Amino acid sequence: MGGLGHSDERVRDGGRKRDGRPRAQRAGVQSWDTSPTQGPVGTSLRKPERFRNGLRRAAWAALALVALAAAGEVLLRAAGILNFPLYRLDPEAGYRYAPGQSGSFLNRNRWTINELSMPTTRRWQPGTAPDLLVVGNSIVAGGNPYDQREKLGAAMERALADRFAVWPVATGGWSVVNQMGYLRTFPEVTAAADLFVWSYTSGGLWSASPWLGDDVFPRERPRSALAYVVRKQLLQRFGRGFVAQGEGRTPGTTARSPQEVYAGHLAQFDATLGALAAATGRRTPGVLLLYPTAAQLAHARGGAEWLAERADLVRVANGHGVVVIDLAATHWWEHSHYRDGVHPTVEGNQVLARILVEALDRALEE
Secondary structure: HHHHHHHHHHHOOOOOOOOOOHHHHHOOOOOEEOOOEEOOOOOOHHHHHHHHHHHHHHHHHHHHHOOOOHHHHHHHHEEEEEOOOOOEEOOOOOOEEEEOOEEEOOOOOOEEEEOHHHHOOOOOOOOOOOOOEEEOOOHHOOOOOOOOOHOHHHHHHHHHHOEOOOOOOEOOOOHHHHHHHHHHOHHHHHHHHEEEEEEEOOOOOOOOOOEEEOOOOOOOHHHHHHHHHHHHHHHHHHHHOOOOOOOEOOOOOOOOOHHHHHHHHHHHHHHHHHHHHHOOOOOOOEEEEOOOOOHHHHHHHHHOOOOOOOOHHHHHHHOOEEEEHHHHHHHOOOHEEEEEOOOHHHHHHHHHHHHHHHHHHHHHHH
């Protein structure tokens, strides 16, 4: 009976000895909790599983991002986002369009650059018709937002009824210093001039515009359309400071004072107009167009002076018989003719072409 009582006591206390320790512990075996979320005491069974699940989710997210990037790349290329003109560095002009190329930006806006880096469909064949040079920057060149037929040069040819072959000497961002550099690179262009228009924007004689790197003036087609678009968005958000340091190149940079630099450029401009005037052989060889921004137009219409260097420009132009047209003083030109506060709309190009052709016709009568 005593033995049976002792056995019952061991059953009642769950197999523990009288000192309170489980039998498994006495045998040196680790106790297991019966909770489904636990392994050995103090150890979670779910930690490795949660880690694996996290890796799987990260892998799927990475695959989704890669798939989205690949789809975006295909769509951007198919949309023609990379079908824009390329550029070439030039020791005189700083940079210019790469010669002999054509395309259709966004599969919509056609463009052509001829063999002399001019934004025109005409091959360089002077002498087949009277040759009209139109010198400028993006006001003349137009750029990606315009179809070839919507640009100023094409509008002038239509307004002239094809009486002249129009040769646009222009690249976006150029100042007068860049433009004069181009004419030094291609002296045959100056020699061919029968008449000319020179579009001048404020500050054009102070310095050459630098090449701002491949994100702004690309020399080759980007490898990735998506990366190109992202970098362009960063440029628009953070400005030119995002362009890598050391990329900008300005021709003819010197250590002279700004006033000395300006005076030197003004003297070069005087000589360049003289060479163009001599090439035309006309008493009135051309037109100097003073082109204001929308903000400058508002100042002018309010009675304020918008062009600090006006007196110098008028003096140089008058010295060569060049007609000066201040667009701000022309009643045909309105604020509605600006696309973005600087560049003309398509209608603005047509209005500007009519203004210039009227001035050229008067010059031809003299």
